[in-house]
Amino acid sequence: xxxxxxxxxxxxxxxxxxxxxxxxxxxxxxxxxxxxxxxxxxxxxxxxxxxxxxxxxxxxxxxxxxxxxxxxxxxxxxxxxxxxxxxxxxxxxxxxxxxxxxxxxxxxxxxxxxxxxxxxxxxxxxxxxxxxxxxxxxxxxxxxxxxxxxxxxxxxxxxxxxxxxxxxxxxxxxxxxxxxxxxxxxxxxxxxxxxxxxxxxxxxxxxxxxxxxxxxxxxxxxxxxxxxxxxxxxxxxxxxxxxxxxxxxxxxxxxxxxxxxxxxxxxxxxxxxxxxxxxxxxxxxxxxxxxxxxxxxxxxxxxxxxxxxxxxxxxxxxxxxxxxxxxxxxxxxxxxxxxxxxxxxxx
Numbered sequence: 001x002x003x004x005x006x007x008x009x010x011x012x013x014x015x016x017x018x019x020x021x022x023x024x025x026x027x028x029x030x031x032x033x034x035x036x037x038x039x040x041x042x043x044x045x046x047x048x049x050x051x052x053x054x055x056x057x058x059x060x061x062x063x064x065x066x067x068x069x070x071x072x073x074x075x076x077x078x079x080x081x082x083x084x085x086x087x088x089x090x091x092x093x094x095x096x097x098x099x100x101x102x103x104x105x106x107x108x109x110x111x112x113x114x115x116x117x118x119x120x121x122x123x124x125x126x127x128x129x130x131x132x133x134x135x136x137x138x139x140x141x142x143x144x145x146x147x148x149x150x151x152x153x154x155x156x157x158x159x160x161x162x163x164x165x166x167x168x169x170x171x172x173x174x175x176x177x178x179x180x181x182x183x184x185x186x187x188x189x190x191x192x193x194x195x196x197x198x199x200x201x202x203x204x205x206x207x208x209x210x211x212x213x214x215x216x217x218x219x220x221x222x223x224x225x226x227x228x229x230x231x232x233x234x235x236x237x238x239x240x241x242x243x244x245x246x247x248x249x250x251x252x253x254x255x256x257x258x259x260x261x262x263x264x265x266x267x268x269x270x271x272x273x274x275x276x277x278x279x280x281x282x283x284x285x286x287x288x289x290x291x292x293x294x295x296x297x298x299x300x301x302x303x304x305x306x307x308x309x310x311x312x313x314x315x316x317x318x319x320x321x322x323x324x325x326x327x328x329x330x331x332x333x334x335x336x337x338x339x340x341x342x343x344x345x346x347x
Contacts, residue, residue, distance in 0.1 A: 004146045007102040007111055008195025011161035011221060012291040014103075015347040017110070018083070019050050019292060020137070022094040022130075022341070023060040023068055031092065031334075040071050042331055043092075046297070046338065048077035049326060053292040057345070059087035059094065059133060085140055090130045093336060095216070096120070096153035097127070098343035099134035099145070102194060110346050112138040113193050115148035120211045121176025148193050150186065151177040155214035155340055157190070162224040162256055163197040165190055170204040170213035200253050202246045206230070206268070207238045209283040210335045217285040218246055222264075222317050225255055230285050231265040238281075239268060266313055269301045274333055282332045286310035288339040295321050299328035299337040 024031035024039040031039045047056045056077070060068055065084040072082045089097065099112035114134035119127040138145035158166040171177070172186055181189075187199045205213020219229045229250055232239040250263050272282040289298045296318045300307040307325060315323045328337035 004102065004111075004113070004193050004195070006104050006106055006195075007109075007146070008105060009100060009102050009159050010346045011159055011224075012344055013223070014161065016054055016293050017345045017347045018055040018057045019290070020057045020059065020094050020098050020343045020345060021047060022087075022089045022092050022098070022133070023058055023064065024092050025089065027091075038330060040068075041075070043341075044068075044071040044075035044077070046326060046341070047072050047082065048075035049297055049324060050290075050292055050342075051078040051081040053295045055081040055083060057083045057085060059085055059089050059098075059137075061088045062086040085137070087133060087136045087140070088129050089133055090127050091119075091124065092334075092341050093130075093155075094133075094343045095155045095336075095340050096211070097130035097133050098154065099137050100148075100152075100154050100157075100194070100343075101345050102146070103346045105195075109144070111144040111146060112141075113146045113148050114138070115152035116150060117153065118151050118177070120153065121174060123210060146193055149189050150181055153211065153214065154343055155211060155216045155336075157194075158215045158219065158221055159194070159196060160221040160224045163195075164200060164256065165194065165196040165198070166200045166202070166219060166221065166227075167215055168202045168205055168213045168218070171211060171215075174212050176212075198256070200249075202249050204242055204246075206242065206283055206285065208279040208281045208335075210279075214340075216339045217283055217288055218243070219250055220287045220289070225259070226262045226264065226317070228264045228266055228287050228314070228317060230268055230287050233267045234271070237271065243268075264313065264317060266310055267306070269303050269306045269310075272301055272329060272332065277333065279333075279335065283335060284329075284332045284337070286314070288337045289314065290338045290342050290344075291318075291321075292344070296323045297338050298323060298325050299332070300325040301329050301332070302327060
């Protein structure tokens with residue numbers, strides 16, 4: 001894609017201008033009804049936590065802006081770092097429907113990329129408002145916007161800033177996204193639009209993941225040479241073999257310098273289950289963290305020993321950042337957590 005020449009997707013640890021959220025909508029299937037107060041309070045808590053590090057930009061209908069601002073105020077957000085945009089949407093997963101931002105390697109210009117969004121293979125209609133969010137954000141900020149030319153969710157990809165992108169076959173090669181494109185065509189679009197050279201493929205994701213297997217529950221770059229990876233210790237879990245196979249792939253991959261990556265293993269929490277819920281096991285993962293300026297926000301699941309272990313490991317990995325846990329058990333009941341609801345905008 002000639003229009004995107006010179007642009008690349010920065011790694012998440014690069015300096016950020018803001019983090020974007022899409023506020024819970026009044027939909028009784030997920031966020032409305034009796035859950036609305038709970039979810040608004042949780043999103044306000046998360047917005048407040050991010051605001052202590054950098055600005056938070058929120059997609060929401062204008063009619064909700066005053067109430068959202070008040071909710072964030074009650075959660076002790078930094079008021080001048082809460083920015084509201086009149087961007088109606090269908091669901092909260094801004095990582096997947098929001099723009100994937102890129103930055104020019106020479107001029108430093110930030111632009112948006114706009115990929116198609118079809119609610120993870122048509123699972124959760126409607127999604128038309130979500131699909132329009134990248135263009136609306138680009139217009140609101142006066143940014144150039146490049147079309148990606150295929151269906152792609154932000155949670156499906158992870159980059160290390162050294163020309164490498166990590167993803168899964170279970171998502172990008174799934175016929176419910178881009179049945180007209182083969183692996184080579186998909187790789188070409190990723191290279192042309194996100195400025196990467198090397199695509200590293202894992203096979204599949206964890207049980208209960210509505211996305212079919214997003215990478216941000218499985219493995220995350222924390223620097224160009226280091227990956228933190230989810231592993232399963234429970235002997236009879238369906239995730240044990242899946243994550244063992246992924247781990248073997250991660251240890252076989254090499255960096256552009258030809259060296260194996262350093263792979264740090266973070267066990268999943270014990271199975272999170274809700275009786276009678278549509279997901280028999282929730283897709284809870286500690287690697288679904290969000291890196292912000294000077295900090296890392298980590299999902300926790302009310303399992304003190306496991307939560308403390310994960311936080312301790314990530315404090316060692318991110319020794320120069322403040323690592324904070326945020327209870328995400330209610331949020332993951334809907335299918336995702338901190339990384340899934342957020343999208344960083346590079347500085």
